[in-house]
Structures are given as C-alpha cells and as structure tokens.
Amino acid sequence: MVAAPLLLSVAPPAAAAAVRQGAAVLKSAGQAQAALRSLATEPELQRFYDRAQWRLVWTDAAARALEDAIAHRADHGLDRLSFPSSIEPAASPEALDVARTRAALRYARALAMGVVDPATLHAVYTLPRPDVDIVAGLGTALDRGDLPAWLAGLAPQEADYRRLSEAYRAAVAEQRLGNGSAPPIAANGLIRPGDRDDRVPAIAKQLAAEGYLLDFGTTSAPAPAPSHLYTSDIADAVRALQRDYGLAEDGVVGPRTIEVLTLSPADRARALAVALERLRWLARNPLATRIDVNIAAARLTYYRDGVPVDTRKVIVGKPGRETPLLSSPIYRLVANPTWTIPKSIENTELAHVGPDYLASHNMVRRGGYIVQQPGPDNALGLVKFDMVNDQAIYLHDTSAPGLFERSQRHLSHGCVRVEDALGFAQLLAEDEGVADRWQAASIGGDQTFVALPVRIPVRLLYQNAFVDEIGRVTVRTDPYDWNGPVARALGFVNGAHTRTQADAIDIGP
Secondary structure, three states: OOOOOOOOOOOOHHHHHHHHHHHHHHHHHHHHHHHHHHHOOOHHHHHHHHHOOOOOOOOHHHHHHHHHHHHOHHHHOOOOOOOOOOOOOOOOHHHHHHHHHHHHHHHHHHHHHOOOOHHHOOOOEOOOOOOOOHHHHHHHHHHHOOHHHHHHOOOOOOHHHHHHHHHHHHHHHHHHHOOOOOOOOOOOOOEOOOOEOOOHHHHHHHHHHOOOOOOOOOOOOOOOOOOOEOOHHHHHHHHHHHHHOOOOOOOOEOHHHHHHHOOOHHHHHHHHHHHHHHHHOOOOOOOOOEEEEEOOOOEEEEEEOOEEEEEEEEEEEOOOOOOOEOEOOEEEEEEOOOEEOOHHHHOOOOOOOOHHHHHHOOEEEEOOEEEEOOOOOOOOOOEEEEEOOOOOOOEEOOOOHHHHHOOOOEEEOOOEEEOOHHHHHHHHHHHOOOHHHHHHHHHOOOOEEEEEEEEEOEEEEOOOEEEOOOOOEEEOOOOOOOHHHHHHHOOOOOOOOOOOOOOOOOOOO
C-alpha cells in the first residue's frame, strides 16, 4: 500500500504578515502592561489600572479637560498646591498616562474629601465624611468622556460653598493688587475715644465682623459713609475685645489691639481657604432636620426640613477645654436636671472646697461624685438636651444667662450652653409632638426625662469664616488656633492670629 503524500499548508504572504503584525501588537501590549505595572506602584493606582485591564486610558481630549479643571483650582482654595499632570516631553506614553491618573486621583480626592484627614488633627472627630469611590468614579468618567462634569460635582454644591469660593478669589485678587504687604489697619500711633483717625472705619468693620459692634453693618441695606470719629460705642466694643484677648481694657487702640484686629487680604484668603477645606470634610446632603453649632462663632442654627428656622447664641468650650467636633443626636429633653460634676472639675476648681461650699451650692456627695441638685442655680439651668456620645458633651441651659451678652463666648468646660434654652426646648418639643409632656415635666421640681420620638442630629462644627444670617461672608479670629495645620497643608504660611484668653467664669460644664 502506497502511503498518501504529506500535504504541507503554506500561508499566503498577506496572511503571514497579519500573523506577524498580530504578534507584534501582542508583544507591544505586553510591554505596555509591564511598563504600567512598574510605574503604578501605589495601591490606588494599581486598583485603577486593574479596573482598566492595564491599558492606556488618557485621550488628548481627557488630558486637556484635566488640565483645564486643575487650572481652576483657585475656585476651591487649592491654588497653592500643584497637581502635575504632565512630565518631560521625552517620557514614555505609559509614564504620561500614570502621571495624569495620579494627578486626577489626587485632585479628585481633594475636591471630594479634602486635602487633610481631620482625624489626624483632632483626637475626637466623629462628623461623617464623604463616601466616594474616587478610583471607580474616575474610570467611569473617562469611559464616558464626561471628566469635567464628574470633577465639578465632587466639591460641595451648596450656596455657602460658592459664596466662600467667590470671597476667596476676591481676597486673592486684593492681595495681588496690594502685593499683600500693607495691612488694612496700620499700627502707627494710638487712638483714644473722641479722636478722629482714618483707621476708624476699618476698626469698626472688623469689630462688627467679630460680633463686637452689633449695630454696625448688621443689615443688608447700603452702609452710610464711614465716619472717622472714634466714638464711645466703638471704644466699648474695643474694651470687650481687649478683655477677651487678655489686653488692658482701656479702650485705647494701640499696637497689640491692632494685632488682634488686623486682617490683611492674605489672612482673609488663608481663613477662607481653610473654611472651604472644612466644608469638603463633611458628608454631602446633611439631614434636612438638624442642629448645627458653629463652635468658632459660638452660634447655633436649627434646620427644619432643610430650612433654618431658629438661630441663637451659645457658649462653648474655652481654649484648653475645647468643644470637640462631633456628630451626636439629641434623644431626650431633661427638665430640672441634676449635674454630676466630672472628676476633672472636682479635682481642679473644686479641689479645696468644704461642706459649707457644697451646701451653699445645693451639692451633695453621692456614689463617689459631687452632684448638684435641681434648681435655678444648677449649672445646667432648667433643661438639658441629652445627646448620644462618649465625650459627655451635650447642650444645656445655664444659671448665668448674662454671659450671652459677651461677644467672645468660649467660656465653658466643653459643653454647649444655649441662649434661652427653655424657649429652645419648647420649640423642639412642639416640633416633635411632645409639648404637653414637656410642659408637665418642666413645671415640677424634680428631674424628669422626656424622650423624643425621633432623634435630632446635632453637628458641632468649626468655621471661623462663614456666611452669616443675612448672607455676608464673615471672617473672625481663630479662637482655638485650629487653622494653622490645615492652612499649612493647603500651602499657606502661618498668618496673623491671636488666641482668645478664657476667663475663669464659673465651674459649669
């Protein structure tokens, strides 16, 4: 039997070329993947390119969109930071792709969550943070070709953020115009009551911004022509400021008083940039019904269904006993509360008191603690707003309501005293449908608890630059000196600031 001839299949030249080209493409893709893997060493980059199957992702259009977005970073107070998205022209395509991805992720994270993790700055920080998957979001935005829209939606969208952004850009422009060298209030010579001085309008303006001159610029009506007369009202406001900052209360404006009052465009820009950063730390779309306490300004705002329905003064922690940054709901009202004095106060302010002091202040010893009984002289006043947290922080009334007349209200041991707390408790009780129970509890003399059917969230925030009740951007001093680390992380040098000096007012919480 003759064997069948062996047939050899020879590919046409064109087919062979295609095979060779395909092999080259595969080899090139493999080399590109290897290059990307060697360059994308950070976990976040590795997760991004895993999702992209280790291929190049940046088109020319996407790269231009990224560069344009980063060019407008001053809108967010980020213009002192760099987000390099390109490298030397001779770089490989893979190196350029990774550089753009790294810049995009870093810039997106700054917009969505802030440059700084507040938990690294504060021993206690329980305010909810934004929950955004930056890696997945960037990948989807590049896939869909809508990178500009995605980046624009990462920062806070509320009107207050936009107003602070506008004020920041204006302060930067003013700083550039004047080279940031001349403060608005010069420290040349003293100003005494009755004097006329060109610096008086600037002094009055800053006193009003700090809350010391309440009838100066507190409406949205056009301001009258500034007067250069240093009036008794302005002098009284200066004395209040001097008291709060540990200066001689003489009402005379000298170098130390001007140091507190002076807020150059550079200082204003710095404070506004920090304020924008602090807003980026917060979860978007806060609950519509809530209570926000601005610790820096010592003000409380109550929102109901997204609308601010009440605002009032508060007294917050003094420097050294700062009110912490918390998210903590009110779950019940306490009528005629007792006050169990913390050991930190018992072992300091009350370390040497005897039985006579305890009796005169309606205090008894119980279970190893000093307890102040209910009554109008109780440090908690006549109502306590119990909150859920492990810091023993809560809102409450006070037996010293006269302290609310002070402009600087950083005076407590950390808790928050509320102006007209009984009226505020009545308002909450009515809104929550427990007004009858609250009325019955409050007219008795014993400690009585009234549970709220729904917990009311409370956010304890810190914003010394903010939009006030009439829509003005207001910049105050930094009472706890908390802005420095944030400002430095944003690329600012240390600015002018003076820490408040807390008086030894009382032993209340």
